[in-house]
Amino acid sequence: MSRQANRGTESKKMNSELFTLTYGALVTQLCKDYENDEDVNKQLDKMGYNIGVRLIEDFLARSNVGRCHDFRETADVIAKVAFKMYLGITPSVTNWSPAGDEFSLILENNPLVDFVELPDNHSGLIYSNLLCGVLRGALEMVQMAIDVKFVQDTLKGDNVTEIRLKFIKRIEENLPAGEE
Amino acid sequence: MVVFSVYVVNKAGGLVYQYDNYSPRNDVEKTFSYPLDLVLKVHDERVVVSFGQRDGIKVGYAVLSINGFDVNGRYMADNRDVLEYLNTSFNYPLAVRFGRPRLTSNEKLMLASMFHSLFAIGSQLSPEPGSSGIEVLETDTFKLHCFQTLTGIKFIVLADPRQAGIDSLLRKIYEIYSDFALKNPFYSLEMPIRCDLFEQNLKVALEIAEKAGTFGAGS
Numbered sequence: 001m002s003r004q005a006n007r008g009t010e011s012k013k014m015n016s017e018l019f020t021l022t023y024g025a026l027v028t029q030l031c032k033d034y035e036n037d038e039d040v041n042k043q044l045d046k047m048g049y050n051i052g053v054r055l056i057e058d059f060l061a062r063s064n065v066g067r068c069h070d071f072r073e074t075a076d077v078i079a080k081v082a083f084k085m086y087l088g089i090t091p092s093v094t095n096w097s098p099a100g101d102e103f104s105l106i107l108e109n110n111p112l113v114d115f116v117e118l119p120d121n122h123s124g125l126i127y128s129n130l131l132c133g134v135l136r137g138a139l140e141m142v143q144m145a146i147d148v149k150f151v152q153d154t155l156k157g158d159n160v161t162e163i164r165l166k167f168i169k170r171i172e173e174n175l176p177a178g179e180e
Numbered sequence: 181m182v183v184f185s186v187y188v189v190n191k192a193g194g195l196v197y198q199y200d201n202y203s204p205r206n207d208v209e210k211t212f213s214y215p216l217d218l219v220l221k222v223h224d225e226r227v228v229v230s231f232g233q234r235d236g237i238k239v240g241y242a243v244l245s246i247n248g249f250d251v252n253g254r255y256m257a258d259n260r261d262v263l264e265y266l267n268t269s270f271n272y273p274l275a276v277r278f279g280r281p282r283l284t285s286n287e288k289l290m291l292a293s294m295f296h297s298l299f300a301i302g303s304q305l306s307p308e309p310g311s312s313g314i315e316v317l318e319t320d321t322f323k324l325h326c327f328q329t330l331t332g333i334k335f336i337v338l339a340d341p342r343q344a345g346i347d348s349l350l351r352k353i354y355e356i357y358s359d360f361a362l363k364n365p366f367y368s369l370e371m372p373i374r375c376d377l378f379e380q381n382l383k384v385a386l387e388i389a390e391k392a393g394t395f396g397a398g399s
Contacts (some may be wrong), residue, residue, distance in 0.1 A: 022221065049329060053369065054358075054362040054363065054369070055359065056331060056360040057329070057331060057333075057354070057357070057362050058358040058362065058363070060329060060330055060331065060350070060354075060358075061329075061354040061355040061357070061358040062358075064329075084385075089285055141331045142330050143332060144191075174191065174332065175332075176191060176328055176329075176330070176331070176332035177299050177300035177301035177302075177303045177313045177328070178299070178300075178312040178313040178328070179294075
């Protein structure tokens with residue numbers, strides 16, 4: 001209960017090194033367990049998805065954000081509230097598609113890759129692919145089907161890390177009663 | 181004690197958690213001599229009073245025990261039929277305890293999914309566009325408060341009509357749910373919640389809400 005009591009809107013801070021090192025251990029173990037990077041990427045995405053579908057409730061219970069009525073609002077909440085809350089960073093939202101159904105999150109400093117140098121034999125590995133799964137899983141629970149992928153990665157020599165999110169559709173069949 | 185019970189309903193309308201915090205006991209025990217001046221009938225596998233309200237024994241009350249021995253549905257502990265036993269003159273005088281039958285877990289399950297549908301109907305019946313479903317349902321003796329999350333989970337609290345602060349209690353229960361059910365890796369989503377930590381924290385939250393409420397206990 002004491003834990004509950006001091007967890008208000010301000011959540012408990014944790015050393016991010018423990019997190020990044022744990023994540024590193026997870027990825028290296030997956031690289032040992034699977035033969036090609038493609039499978040590792042898939043596993044990371046799957047794990048992320050499973051985290052996302054649970055994390056969304058924690059996020060909603062703690063952040064007091066209401067329903068987003070367009071994708072721009074969603075982008076704002078993800079970048080300014082969610083990333084801040086769980087990773088301590090605020091990515092910038094850019095590269096909107098003209099239709100407003102696609103945008104990019106530019107991560108200046110991705111905490112997951114603080115100490116990482118990608119070896120040559122893992123050129124296909126999308127190191128932080130877990131994040132894609134988390135975003136996909138979390139948004140699915142609020143009835144948004146999206147496509148998420150890394151299009152640039154500093155680990156691969158790009159200048160920035162860029163996650164691209166594409167809105168696919170509203171999942172109407174899961175819409176709770178009373179929501180349009 | 182002014183919060184009666186808590187229900188959690190998943191997005192498909194299935195009851196995943198139920199907790200009875202306080203249920204008022206209004207059992208009545210009375211000694212009868214032959215013949216019994218109440219009309220009894222069997223309803224839903226229970227022996228209930230169908231006519232002849234007296235001494236606080238109301239229509240709809242079920243026979244809970246006879247001479248201190250609990251009755252199991254329409255049968256007694258030794259498998260004799262309750263109605264037959266009560267119609268036999270040499271068993272008298274008899275002490276019979278009557279009371280409102282408790283909801284069985286099956287009935288609770290049914291009522292929860294029925295409420296889920298009513299909630300949906302409510303939002304469709306609304307003359308105003310964009311209405312939510314039922315948020316509060318008020319009766320003489322209790323108030324039902326329902327909070328639906330963006331993901332479609334419903335938290336329902338039945339409380340005394342005068343109990344204040346239920347809105348924040350509902351938010352608190354949502355937090356407890358996200359902490360102690362969802363963060364428990366062995367809890368599978370959408371399934372009944374059987375987590376001790378969840379229950380413990382819920383009880384604490386209920387106690388705090390009751391103390392903070394404007395009106396005192398048991399009123």
